Amino acid sequence: MGNYRIRSGDTLSSIAQRYNTSVDALMKANTQIKDANVILADDKLNIPGAKDEFVEGGGTPGGLPPPGQQLHTAGPESVEGPAEIGEMPEGQVGDWIRQATEKLKAAGVPVEKMNPQDIAKIIQHESSGNPNAINLWDDNAKRGTPSIGLMQTIQPTFDAYKLPGHDNIRDPVDNIIAAVRYSIDRYGSVSNVPGLQSMNGGGGYVGY
Template identity: 60%
Template sequence: MARHSKAAGRTVYTVVPNADLKVGAHRAEDDKVPLAHRVSAIVVAAGVAAGTAAIANAATSGSATELAAGAAELGALPDQQVKTIQTIHDVNPGSQVGKLLQHQQMYAQQTFEQATKLAADAHAQRTAAAEAAAKAEAERQAELRKPAKQREIEGWIKEAITVLQANGTNIDNSSVQAIYTIIIKESNGNPNAVNNWDSNAMRGTPSKGLMQCIDPTFNAYKLPGYDNIFAPVDNIIAGVRYTYSRYGGFHNHPGLVNLNNGGGYVGY
């Protein structure tokens, strides 16, 4: 270009030589793109990365607020742009973009891993619930296959165990089978059974009821309100408390110990 001027009016003219004009020619840009343009590119890239990660996090957390925040980040808000420009001023733009993208990639991976863990935990809970339901159903079916008499006796035993627990005896339903075995061996499950032939009967104190308690033993180990030696629950309560007092529990009950060792039942 050539610049000319007139002294009087200080009018300035810009003259472009004809030789410099070419058909279809375009203005050539400087190879050195201004920093602001490069920063703008970084902001866009960072905004896309941050927004994508935030949206991924919102998708897994189910938060509408986080999702909106992610969308805003995707658009690179002005205040975020200013902050980014201040942070990366006079820094190699390519290197900064790489760091930002690497950070966002790590954030997105963590979000994905958290979502995967939540899914795995939910699956484990569903599996455990299904297994528990299957076990309960198997136990119910096994219960239905038992003879009616056994179900009735075990019902009395479980009721007695509940009363015993409420009154300080350390017992639970794992003892049902042991008590049931004693009852069958002692009285064959007859709540009104009375033994008139053993040594106790000879002394005038015959054994009575499901667990064949003699009157003195029953009176010593019964609980208040459970005073009928022929009532199934009352008799079981006294028999269990006597067993705990004398033998420390069913693991030392002589009849059960002998059966476990391959012998016959021994009265207690």
């Protein structure tokens, strides 16, 4: 099984044709893909039966453009010289943050707005790293929308800020993706959430 790095404009159908395989086979070899019509630029794709490692050109042999319609991919047109996301925390939480921020970067989220260390601080204060954490006692819970998951998002917020194919609020990567997008939209960056600003000023953590 070889690997291919998805480029902007690719579809599963075009990649399947390129490697003489099927969309179904690609889906089985890449269980992280939940919707055959949605793939993210710069993700690594396992190619069943292929020996090529990271086809950097993103095209067919001979430099021809890939077959199929160029739809359903996310991310910038060029992935040359990608900006570094930043130093990752260690452990399982760090792995989840790495996966989420890579997805977010591929979707066009500026890396400077999602500091991994600050994401980890929010996770620690909100859920202590437990992806199944749920708040059943605050005002949100009383309204029927309890805060859930690593970064304690309520379902309406999660639904508004999730990425396509990342639909499980209890999935740690999906939860981080939605919470980071919400934080950036509301506060400008993860580092600007009230809890971190309070801590930086010598105060205690407050929810966001």
